[in-house]
Amino acid sequence: MKKSIVRASVLMLVGSVFLVAGGYNAQAEKDRKALVQYMEKKFSDPAKNKAMFFPYATDEDINKHLKKGVKFEEFRLGSYAIDKGGRDQYEEIKEMPPYEDNIDAGEELYKKYAFFKKCFPDPAIAGEYPKFDDKSGKVVTLTRAINQCLVANGEKPWKMTKGKIADLEAYFAAKSAEAGKKVNIQINSKAAADAYERGKKEYYSQRGYLKLSCANCHVQGSGNRVRREYLSPLLGHTTHFPVYRLKWQGLGTLERRIKGCEKNQGENPHKPSSDWTAEMLYFMSYMSNGLPVDGPDVRR
Amino acid sequence: MNSIKKIATTLGLGLALTAAATAGDAMKMVDEAAKLDVKKVCDVKANGAAKVLAVAEKYNPAAVELGVEFKRLGIRNSVYIKGLKEAVKAKKPEVTLKYKAKGKEKKKTFKTDYAAWRACTFAVRALQQVKEADKTYRLAIPGDGFKF
Numbered sequence: 001m002k003k004s005i006v007r008a009s010v011l012m013l014v015g016s017v018f019l020v021a022g023g024y025n026a027q028a029e030k031d032r033k034a035l036v037q038y039m040e041k042k043f044s045d046p047a048k049n050k051a052m053f054f055p056y057a058t059d060e061d062i063n064k065h066l067k068k069g070v071k072f073e074e075f076r077l078g079s080y081a082i083d084k085g086g087r088d089q090y091e092e093i094k095e096m097p098p099y100e101d102n103i104d105a106g107e108e109l110y111k112k113y114a115f116f117k118k119c120f121p122d123p124a125i126a127g128e129y130p131k132f133d134d135k136s137g138k139v140v141t142l143t144r145a146i147n148q149c150l151v152a153n154g155e156k157p158w159k160m161t162k163g164k165i166a167d168l169e170a171y172f173a174a175k176s177a178e179a180g181k182k183v184n185i186q187i188n189s190k191a192a193a194d195a196y197e198r199g200k201k202e203y204y205s206q207r208g209y210l211k212l213s214c215a216n217c218h219v220q221g222s223g224n225r226v227r228r229e230y231l232s233p234l235l236g237h238t239t240h241f242p243v244y245r246l247k248w249q250g251l252g253t254l255e256r257r258i259k260g261c262e263k264n265q266g267e268n269p270h271k272p273s274s275d276w277t278a279e280m281l282y283f284m285s286y287m288s289n290g291l292p293v294d295g296p297d298v299r300r
Numbered sequence: 301m302n303s304i305k306k307i308a309t310t311l312g313l314g315l316a317l318t319a320a321a322t323a324g325d326a327m328k329m330v331d332e333a334a335k336l337d338v339k340k341v342c343d344v345k346a347n348g349a350a351k352v353l354a355v356a357e358k359y360n361p362a363a364v365e366l367g368v369e370f371k372r373l374g375i376r377n378s379v380y381i382k383g384l385k386e387a388v389k390a391k392k393p394e395v396t397l398k399y400k401a402k403g404k405e406k407k408k409t410f411k412t413d414y415a416a417w418r419a420c421t422f423a424v425r426a427l428q429q430v431k432e433a434d435k436t437y438r439l440a441i442p443g444d445g446f447k448f
Contacts, residue, residue, distance in 0.1 A: 034443020041448065052448065204440045205433035209370045209422060215440045267426075268364075268371040276367055 025187035028196050028286050035219070035287055036072055039235045043070035043082055043223065054224060061225055075236035076294045082223050083230040090298065099170055099244040099296045102251045106171025109164055116168075119149035126169070126176035127183045127293040130282045132192035139195050139278035142169055143253050147273075160272040161256035166242040170251060173242065173295030181293045183239055185286040199283030202276065203234075208266030214280075229300065238285045240297035251296065254281055329362035333427035342420035349388045349416040356381050356419035363426035370422040374401035375408065377426070380419040387412045 042053045046066040054062060067082050074081040080090045110116050110123060129142035140148070146165055147157035158165040187193050206213045215234070217226075222233035241254045248256075255272035258280060262269035270276040344352050360377050363369045370377050379399045387395035396409045410418075439445035 030443060031441065034441075038442035038446075038448050200441070201433070201437050204437040205429075206436065207368055207429055207433070209372055209425070211425075211429065213437070213440060219440065219442065220446070263371065266370055266372055268367075268369040268376050270367050274367075 024189055024193045025286075027193065028187050031200065032287055032289055035235055038219070039075060039222070039233050040070070040072065043067065043233075045069070046223065057224060065225075065230065066223055072235075073291065075233055076239040076288075076291045078236055078240065078297075078299065079230050079232035081236065082233065086230060086300070089300075093298050097244075097298060099242075099251055099298065102167045102170045102242075102244070102296065103174045105164075106167040106169070106174075109168045110171055113150075113153070113155070115153040116146075116149060119145070119152075120172070123172050123175040124179040124181050126173040126295060127181045128185075130185065130278060130285055132187065132189065132195055132282070134189050134191060137191055138275060139192075139199075139282045141255070141278050141281050142172065143255055143272070144278060160253060161259065162248070162250060162252050166251040166253050166256075169242045169253060170296040173240075173293060176293040177295065183285060183288045183291050183293060185282070185289055187286065195279045196283055196286060199279035199281070202280050203283055208262070210264075210266040212265045214261060214265075234284065234287055236288055236291055238281065238288050239291050240294040240299075242296050243299045244296065245299050247300065254284075326362040326365040329359055330366070330427045330430045333359050333362075333424050334431040336424055336428075338421055338424045338428070341424065342417055344413045344417050349384075349413055352416045352420045353381065353384050353388050356384075356416070356423040358423075359427055360419070360423035363423055366427075366430060368426045368430060370426050372418075372422075373408075374406065375399050377419055377422040380415055380422070384412065384415055384419055388416065 042049060043066070045068055046054055046057075046062045047059075047068075050057065050062060054066075057066075065084055067084055067087070070081050077087070077090070080087040110120075126142065129145060130139045131145075132138075133140050143160045143165055146168060147160065150157055187196055203214045204219075206216070215221075217231045218234040218237065221231045224231055238254060241257070242251050243257070244251050253272075255277055258277055259269040259272060341347070341355050342352055356377070360369065360381055364378065375397055376399070379397055383395050383397040386392075393412055394409050395412045395415050396407050397415070398405065398407045400406070442448060
């Protein structure tokens with residue numbers, strides 16, 4: 001009798017531990033599934049859904065420019081998943097991608113600094129970052145992880161927005177895409193879930209003199225046109241970084257892109273090294289969980 | 301050795317307490333700013349540029365502290381305030397702001413009253429938005445407050 005009581009309580013204890021451990025990402029998973037559902041519904045038939053999702057769009061915008069029936073995996077292409085004209089131009093540019101030299105430069109850096117092999121034995125890691133480090137209580141983006149590795153080995157940290165760091169990330173992203181890796185962001189503790197929630201709150205908070213949230217453009221506003229650009233959806237935003245932007249005439253990291261978005265909102269951007277940026281990227285990357293890593297890539 | 305440890309611990313604790321106190325102060329300013337009528341407190345005609353600038357000077361540091369300071373066309377609100385101080389004191393009708401954009405030194409001239417109004421509204425609204433976001437951000441989340 002005693003034995004069975006002990007067994008039952010041990011089983012209950014183990015079960016509850018598993019439940020709690022598995023539950024840290026419960027809210028994030030709920031958010032992600034709702035976002036996927038929203039995007040798939042929105043772009044299933046833009047003409048039919050005009051009143052609900054595109055009230056200010058012209059019929060020409062919808063019928064000529066927006067794609068129909070966009071499915072989950074296609075969202076890895078950002079705005080080119082939904083913009084017909086943009087997609088054609090994108091496919092032309094992809095025939096001779098402008099970032100190939102950056103991948104080679106990244107590979108050279110990986111070989112030149114031998115300690116990178118110790119920090120990142122498998123270079124196909126682009127889909128695993130940002131990670132939450134329970135020891136420091138901070139989110140570690142890939143950019144932060146590279147700089148941490150450099151500093152730990154007596155080197156100065158690199159600029160977090162472009163240059164060498166973007167090249168190395170391009171190599172990691174190319175290796176990840178080659179290996180068929182998918183975005184796989186983990187939330188394994190209460191502190192990690194809290195960091196995710198902070199990032200989510202900032203993403204959906206209206207800010208700056210234009211009083212815009214990131215979501216105004218990239219959730220509710222996705223697929224709507226600003227001048228001649230169709231706003232890209234949050235789903236799939238982080239899968240293809242670092243990107244070669246025609247506007248930049250070069251490669252840039254996610255941190256660089258976020259800084260640009262904040263400027264557009266009308267506020268003084270946070271530093272790329274800030275916890276704010278890292279937590280924002282943690283939330284954004286989680287939203288793309290399950291999508292294939294598709295970087296480096298090219299964007300207008 | 302022990303005394304070094306003690307000093308380090310005290311310093312660390314001191315720094316942590318200072319940081320916590322500063323964040324607490326900034327949040328107090330948010331609560332205070334949330335109660336203001338921005339059109340009234342930033343009305344240059346009714347209050348004068350000096351008073352309006354004083355409002356900007358009072359609230360903008362909290363916006364900087366919380367990472368919500370406004371920036372328009374490359375000019376941070378702190379730059380407006382810094383440039384305005386001298387112009388308002390000397391009662392100059394125009395103010396020339398010097399700022400850096402993309403690594404280059406630039407300058408732009410504004411009417412003093414207009415710049416004072418902008419600095420004030422930018423400082424107050426930045427903090428009011430923090431308070432508003434607490435109530436509104438979930439309304440935009442699909443599957444939470446945003447129904448589709």
